[in-house]
Amino acid sequence: MASLDNTGWSVPGLLVALLLVFDSGVLHVRGLEVSTGKVSSIEAMNGSTVLLPCTYSSCIGIHKLTFSWHYNNNGTMNKLCEGVVPSEGVEPKVKVEHDRVEFVGSSKSHNISILLWNITFEDEGEYTCFAKNPKEMNRNHSAIFTLRVVDQMREVDNTLTVIIVSVLGGVIGLVIIVMVIKALVVQFLLKDDEKNKECLVNASGNDNTENGLTGAKAENKGTPKA
Template sequence: MASVDSTGSSISSRLRSGDLLHAGLAVTLLLGVWCVGGLEVSTGKVSFLRAMNGSTVLLPCTYSSCIGIKNLYFRWDYNDNGTMIKLCDAVIPVEGIEPKVNVEHSRVEFVGTSKGNNISILLWNITFDDEGEYVCFARNPKEKNRNHSAIYTLIVVDQLKEADNTLTVIIVSVLGGVIGLVIIVMVIKALVVHFLLKDDEKNKECLVSSSGNDNTENGLSGAKADNKTTPKA
């Protein structure tokens, strides 16, 4: 019996261990699904910019990680016909610690902050030679050196084209005209109704006064007739 109890206890212990293992795997899978994105960098919803020659532009980039960062390495490069030219790079030790940025371009300024997961840069006094693709790259050792990059395209022009608002002006003018016409119609209708009501009131007054006069005349003639037919005492 002791051996049976021992065997049963051993089997029960194994079952519990198996349940714990399955539960652990399930939690791991759930965490894996939740963190499936891992490290990501983004240059925003619009990944290009059209700017005037001689202006200063912001090249935006932010990073995110579901498990946090440690010694996050980031870099900005300019794609010069297939040759990647480094503009700046740095390492962020942990979240909230500002990095010491190594800038390798005279017109580049780092304006990001680790407190906002921001690694954006400014490019001063752009020229037509600055047109092209800018690559924001990051690598997170905390995620087994997982890395990610995003491309931001800069288009340099002589002058920015003014938006053609002709269609908008036409639509607004038509709507304004229609609204004005409706208001005029409503005003005319209100005036017509007002004058018609006044005419009705005058007609009613005329009918009442005419009816009163008729009754008065009929009463007087009746009285005269009665006086004539009354016999003398």
Template sequence: MAHSSRVTPPAGRPSGDLLHVTVGLALLLGVWSVGALEVSTGKVSFIEAMNGSTVLLPCTYSSCIGIKNLYFNWHYNDNGTMNKLCEAVIPVEGVEPNKVSVFHDRVDFVGSSKTQNISILLWNITFEDQGQYICFAKNPKEKNRNHSAIFTLYVVEQMREVDNTLTVIIVSALGGVIGLVVLVMVIKAVVVHFLHKDDEKNKECLVSSSGNDNTENGLPGAKGGDTNKATPKA
């Protein structure tokens, strides 16, 4: 009677089905990460502004698979207490939100879904406004995928003066070097010009001297009379 035997994969090596499932999950996660919603406050995540001025708190969103009923809001982190500044819902890409709810009397929404912009303005800032501002968004089209970014505001009495001494020194040095190079090129051109004239004069002198030597030696083409000329017959 024949006995059937089942081959068990070696320990530490996944079976074929498990391997296929693992590869499939990796591919799905890769696609998900590519199309995932992201919000950004730009390359610089902070700003330093004077007391009493108006500042822009920037934020943009992006999603490779698009949005639907994208929810966003802004919060201010007041020593651990999150104070909501505004919120709204963007129906679809390129359509402005029907209503932006603002919960702060010195905040204005200045973004536009046409440019994927959900930035706000903060008017007449005070030292109490200093701190972290959080931009948050959630996209139901990506199974409520959400993302947030932090923008930090520093409030000062007056802006710091930038010391441009080193910059002035560098620019002056470069200007001096460029001026010196131009001067050298001009002098070189003048010298070459005069040397060229001297060469022409030397050539003229050589030609003239050669003509005089031929005349004195009675060579053909000389202007002097022929001493061997026959005496005319009577």
């Protein structure tokens, strides 16, 4: 008979519950993930070569990680390449199944990206990067990258940018003009202040002369003898 704790749970029941929490909380958060980067789509010209990016990560580690690239051709998934990464840091063994696809990844950077050469309008669509890790009970994950093919690149409307730059240039120019005017005014005021001081000095000398400083010198002369 299974024993019960104070909460009414049996020991096997607790173990099952803990395993479920571990599986949903740890494996699903820290397990295998693949990503095509912050930008999941690209627009490229007809005839150019594009990079289809994909990286993988796993906090648990990998062992015999399998990966593949597929192209969604109106609902039919066409395989472009597949490979196996034996272990961490070991370069993958890759099999390319498309004549215009080149594998450019490396296990050292957890990179499983591919190049698609000389794209055509028929190459437009969704590309799926898929990976599976046997070390995590065959946990798998995938990410989609969208390719759009155009005959010429669209011109970017820089009207708003030009307006912003013009406004900023005008503000900066106005600030410079104000600073120059301020400097001229300050210089003029300093010169005017110096003139006022010079006038005060001259005026003070004249007042002393008029107040009899010369006469005082005359009074200091000795009294003439009889």
